[in-house]
Amino acid sequence: MSAAEGLTVAAGVAVLGAVAWLPPRATRVLGALFGGLVAFAVGRAVWGVTGGVVAGLALAAVLGRYGPATVLRRLTFLVPSLLLLVFVTTLLMYHAPGSPFAGEKVASAQVEAALRAHFGIPHSAVEFFGIYLRRLLVEGSLGPSVKVQGRTVEALLAPALPVSLTLGLLALMLASAGGLLLGIHAGLKPSSWSDSVSTVLSALGLSLPSFVIGSVLMVVFSLQLHWFPVAGWGGFRQLVLPSVTLALPYAAYIARLARGGTIEVMNEDFIRTARAKGLSETAVVLRHALKGAILPVVSFLGPAAAGIMTGSFVVETLFGIPGMGQWFVRGAINRDYSVVLGTALVYATLVTAFNLAVDLAYAWLDPRIRSRP
C-alpha cells in the first residue's frame, strides 16, 4: 500500500469518526444534504437529471425541516461510509493479483494503455477512485464493464436488481412472518408442538448451509414430486423454492428471538395487570404482549437483511437466478472493477436504507427510544 492510499483510508476513517462529533444543528444540515445527494443519484438513474434534481431538493428540504434526529444521524454517516467502502474495495481489487486486462490474449503495452484510458482504469488506485467518483457524481454512471463489452454497469444491474430485490424481500417476509408466528406460539406454550418445531427448525437452519437445504428441497419437490421447476426465473412457481431456502435459516433465528421475547414479556407486571382487569388471553397477547415480543426481532431485521443478501449469492447460483449476486462473483473473479464496485454500492445503499427503516420502526414500537435524541 502506498503512502497516498494509506493517507486516504486514514482520512476516510477520520471523517467517518468526525461526523460523530457534529453538534445537532450541523447534523441536521449535513444529514439533509447527504439525503438529498443520495436522492439525486437515485432519482437521476430513474427519471433523468431534472427528476434527480427535483427529488434531491425535495428530500433535502423535507429532511432538514421534519427529519427525526436518528435518521439524520444515520444519513451523515451514510455518505462517508459509502465513499470509504468504494475506496477500500478499490484498494483490495488493485492489490489483488491480476487485472481486468490480463486475459488469455496477451496485449501489447500500447494496446493495454489504450484500453486502460478507454475504460478509465489507470494504474493507480487513487486515480481510479477519482475517475470513478467523477463519473458517478457528474455523469451519473457506474462506469463501463470491461468484460461485458459495450455495456455499462447500470445496464447490467438494472434487470438484476428487481430480481434480487424480489427474492430478498419475499424471503425476508417469509422469514419474519413464519418465524414470528412459530416463535410467539412456542413462547406462549413452551414444550408444545410449535416449540419442538421451532427447535428442530433452528437446529437445521443453524447447522446446514443453505445450499444443502436448497438442493434437498430441489431433489424432493422438483425431481421427485415435480411440484416446482428445478431452476430459473420468471413465474411465481420458480420463486417458491429459492425464497424458502433463503428464508429458512432466518425464520429459525427469528423464531428463537420471538420465543425468548414472548417468554420475557409474559412475565412482566403489566401482563399480570392486564389479566387481572379481566382481559381475555387473546387480547392480552395481541394488545400488550405482541409489541414486546416483536422488539428483539425488529432489531435483528437489519442484520438479517444484510445476511439474506449475502445468502442470495449462494441461492442465486444454486437455482440459476439472474440476480445481482452472480455479477458480483463474476466481476470479482474477472477483476471487472466497475462491476464489483457498482454491486457493492447498490448492496450497501440497500442495506443502509433498510437499517433506516428498521430504526424508524424500532423507535415507533419502543417509546423509551423515541425520547432519546
Next chain:
Amino acid sequence: MTERALPSREVSRRPSARAWRRLEQNRLARVSLGIVALMTLACFLLPALLHLDPMTTHPAFRHQPPSAAHWFGTDGLGRDYAARVLMGGQTSLLVGLVATLTCVVIGVLYGAAAGYYGGKVDEVMMRFVDFLYGIPYMFLVILIMLMFSESARGNPLPVFVALGLVEWLTMARVVRGQVLTLREREFVLAARLLGAGDFRVIVRHIVPNVLGIVTVYATLTVPTVIILESFLSFLGLGLKLSWGQLVSEAVSVVNPIAFFWWLLAFPSGFLALTLLSLNVVGDGLRDAVDPRGQR
C-alpha cells in the same frame, strides 16, 4: 433439575469453576461436547491410523455405494469417500478454530479498548464496526480472498484470515458492552490507583473478566465460520478438501437420472452434526456463564 450445588459451595468457587459445574449438569451440552471431541479425534487420528488415502483414484470403482471396503462409498473418480470426508473434517475444523482465534484476538482487543476508553473514542470505534456490519460480509471475504487468489489456492491461510477478519464484529460488540460496565467497578479503580497503566489494566484486569462471555461467543463463531467456508467452496473460492467443498461438489452432481445419496449424505451429515453440537455447547455455555440470561 437436580439442585445438588448448594449456594454456599457455589460462592466459595471461582466463577469459571461454577460455570463448569453448571455446564456439567446440562446433559444435552455434555453429550454435544462429547460429540465434538469424538468428531475431532476421528478426523485427525483415523485417517493416519487406518492409512486412508483420499487422493488415489480408481477409475474402475466410480460412484460405488457404501460397502465393507469403502464405508462411505466412492466419489466420481473412484476415491475412497470415507477418507475424503474425514480429511475434509480436518480442514473444516481447522478453519473453524484458526479463524475463531483470529476473531477472538481482534474482537477482544478492539472491544476492550472501545469500552475502556468510552466516550467519543468508543463512538468512533463502534461506528467503524457499524460500517463493516453494513457491508454484506461475503463481499469482504471474497475481496480479501482475491488478494491471495490462484497461486495460493489450497493454501488455507487466506481463508482463515479472511473469515477471521469479518467475524470479529459481534465479538467486539459483546466485549465492549461488558467492558463498559466493568470499567466502573472498584477493582479497576483500585488497579489504577496502584499505578497500573491502561494496557496493564485492560490485559490483567478487564480481559480476564470477559473471558467467560468470550468463550461463549467463540464457541458460537466456530460453526458460523465453517458454514461461511462452505459458502466460499460453493462459489468456487474455498479450500481444496473440506466438508463444504465435498457438499458443494455433491450438490453440483445432483441430477434427475441418478442420485448418489452418499455423496451428499455423509459430508453434510458430519457437518450438520458437528455444527449442531457446537451450537448446543455454545448455548449451554451461555446459560452456564450467565445463569440469569437463561431463555
